[in-house]
Amino acid sequence: MPGPLSIEDLAKAVDRATGKALGARIIGDASRTIASVAPLEVAQADALSFLANPRYRRFAAATRAGALVLSEADRHALFASGSTTCVLIVCEAAYTWFAFAAQALAPQDEVQPGCAPSAVVHPSARIDRSATIGPLVVIDEGGSIAAGVQIGAGCYVGRDVRILEATRLHPAVRIYDGCRVGARCLVHSGAVIGADGFGFAPFQGRWVKIPQTGAVLIGDDVEIGAGTTIDRGAMGDTVIEDGVKIDNQVQIGHNCRIGAYSAIAGCVGIAGSATIGRRCQLGGASMIQGHITIADDTIISGATAVTHDVREAGFYTGIYPFMRNREWERNAVLLRHLDELRERIRRLETQLRTRQTESDR
Amino acid sequence: MPGPLSIEDLAKAVDRATGKALGARIIGDASRTIASVAPLEVAQADALSFLANPRYRRFAAATRAGALVLSEADRHALFASGSTTCVLIVCEAAYTWFAFAAQALAPQDEVQPGCAPSAVVHPSARIDRSATIGPLVVIDEGGSIAAGVQIGAGCYVGRDVRILEATRLHPAVRIYDGCRVGARCLVHSGAVIGADGFGFAPFQGRWVKIPQTGAVLIGDDVEIGAGTTIDRGAMGDTVIEDGVKIDNQVQIGHNCRIGAYSAIAGCVGIAGSATIGRRCQLGGASMIQGHITIADDTIISGATAVTHDVREAGFYTGIYPFMRNREWERNAVLLRHLDELRERIRRLETQLRTRQTESDR
């Protein structure tokens, strides 16, 4: 059913999906047919493209896309004269409109429900007949696979794992015993859910393992990227709430709680027992220390280490600016001696005050 | 055998495991039965909990756990009046006592020795009859699997790999040719042991590969986290000594040596030929440059880049403090110009000295 659509039908599809919340205005021939989405630079007459990042304005001005979603401000800046062959779809939430349109145009994989003959499924596992179990999948004792679930080649689903309806595991996802994945989730290859948290107590110069007896509970509509690892709780559970989006190679320690609708970019590390609020955004390669709490609606820049609680929503950053190596060498040395610089300023201030006093006499 | 125990029996179990090294004092009814461990906030009357981090004192004060391990100082602060229904187990090494108790209570997986019919085992591999080889495992030519080893579903054990007794590989661990894993190790899903180190020489604008002909040698009682990668040596071997604990998504380059009983938290990167001492602790997302040496008993903070040798044990840190983005913008600009600030201070000092001299005349 998805595939080429007129711009008019595309707009209707977006309206249906959004409850008409976006309110786009179409300038040009709405009967033109759109077959796919494409970047500004390469889009042809049957493609939809979008402009959201001002960096790409010059590509938008020159695009040969059949239709272009953009904000009123961008339309005014680029096409005020009206001289474009491109149908303009003017919408303040241009990127969001584009997202829904792209979903309407996206080809859907055809899946054949059933269990590949090479899958190894424990007889006690309950698998809905509308689920698809790929080749060389292992489903262990007591596993429960709901309607419409797709399990890609080579996945491992541990003992008593529950996977709710319409969730898709790409090939080679591993889920340890006792974990739960909600409905309509998407999990990418190499993700590991439920490995042991890193818990050891010191004893006579060596480490004693704390058995990790909790699980991982993942809500609905969660996306988990390739190679991401989410550890099981030490005692209680690690919890990923509904609608959280997690990119690749993210590490989430035991007993963390990630609030609903938060987004976590690639290479982020979150140490154990951290609590991330709802609707937070953690930039790529940021690092969250253990046992801390981050307020709802907080945004953390990429490459920032969060070492204590964030009590108030806001936009936080801690990045050493990069520069020519020679310049860095000079500055880094001074950085080690900031306290000496301050001391010299103090002495200067004292000297000046003394003189002032002397000359006032 | 593990399962519900009286507090008295639990204490005996801890004493046996520790040679009575911890010396706990029990306050309250030692005949009470404990079935499991649980966090302070949710523990019920049949659960053991612990207090080690002062952040959680208020939860300890209100816990409904059947038994609570804590230090004398915490006991005094919270329960001096004696009015608690909770049995108190007072021990200076509260967390360590708890670790041993949790091990005594932990349910043990039942494993059935033998080889899953779907495993692909080379006829030349030697597999002890008490080992468990899971479904869809591949064991290549010359592999050697000792007594009591458990190999989870979908693992790959390369040519001439040796795995010593009682080690457990969770599903989907990959071990390249010629590597060795010691006894009683635990390796988590997605770990890759023995991939090529990153060794290339430049030649006419391209890269020439240095064949990586060493191996990885892993000692006894090592734990390796999910998605962790340990590269084989370029010529000599990469060595992980006994008792090292490695968290998830750690990268250890070729020819590193990690000293015994060191602990490496998640997302750490250790570049090639680095030597980490014994009993070191590397915080999450810290980064260790290649070819450097870190002294025994060194602690490195999370998110710290170690760019030269650490000759003396101690606690080292290098983290850009995070702050409101606006504040960061202001400070980061100044950071690029520390040398100018110093120059201005110098000029001020010179001017003042000159004046002093002049006014002294």
Place this chain on the structure above:
Amino acid sequence: MPGPLSIEDLAKAVDRATGKALGARIIGDASRTIASVAPLEVAQADALSFLANPRYRRFAAATRAGALVLSEADRHALFASGSTTCVLIVCEAAYTWFAFAAQALAPQDEVQPGCAPSAVVHPSARIDRSATIGPLVVIDEGGSIAAGVQIGAGCYVGRDVRILEATRLHPAVRIYDGCRVGARCLVHSGAVIGADGFGFAPFQGRWVKIPQTGAVLIGDDVEIGAGTTIDRGAMGDTVIEDGVKIDNQVQIGHNCRIGAYSAIAGCVGIAGSATIGRRCQLGGASMIQGHITIADDTIISGATAVTHDVREAGFYTGIYPFMRNREWERNAVLLRHLDELRERIRRLETQLRTRQTESDR
């Protein structure tokens, strides 16, 4: 055919491979037989070793290697007297000479072309008869595997994936639908090529997925490390050009382009739509922000966050220096208040100027 060689024959092999571009001079008995390569400290009389890093000069001075490649300067410094039993191979590009020699000496794996009986290959896949398909591999509909390709145990090759000649996938590599891997590539275990990019638009407090419809195109002679993830493009493709070398646990976001012959060390994160030039070197755990461009021949230090375009080739760094924790605490506090330090300097300058003016009257 590879194996023990006289030093003379080894030199000829290097000359053949390099078109005599390296020009080494041999001092000593060139008929001596070399069987393998080894590190300076452990090399025996039948081994070749090398000196490239001045840190290891003392090991070179004491080496018992049969032959040693080193620069003229190192030869002069260490062996000016001529008193060594070691055959010296003097070459300015010592490490490169060593690389080619090591390749000549490296034992070659024997592979038997054909398809393991446990592999699951879709009938529509085209597999060259000289390719080797390991056990428990899955090759999906329309996959195309060229001559001499080796696919290790448990790999997943998605729909319509093309793998060109002589490429080797180590066990457990996952390649999503529609991606292409060039000729003579080497991909390590756990790598994931073609997972969805991280693209979401906000809508009413939740995230709307942008379907990721591009692919990953990988050139020839590319090496990809263990656990590395390269995301498919959102619309256009993610492109890795020829000769790029990528270490372990690197994350490359959607629509990135990595220029030919660039080298990317372990744990690097490159956010979406970044363009890395040709012959760049990204140090371990560096982080490249999305949508930025880095000039050809740029070198980025490890642990450096690149937050804006690099227009000019050069060596760039941004690392917070590490120090004793106590010292760091003091300095980090001041770092938050650099603007106050500057303000105090300003005030001092103003005061001094005012006095100067006053005293000039």
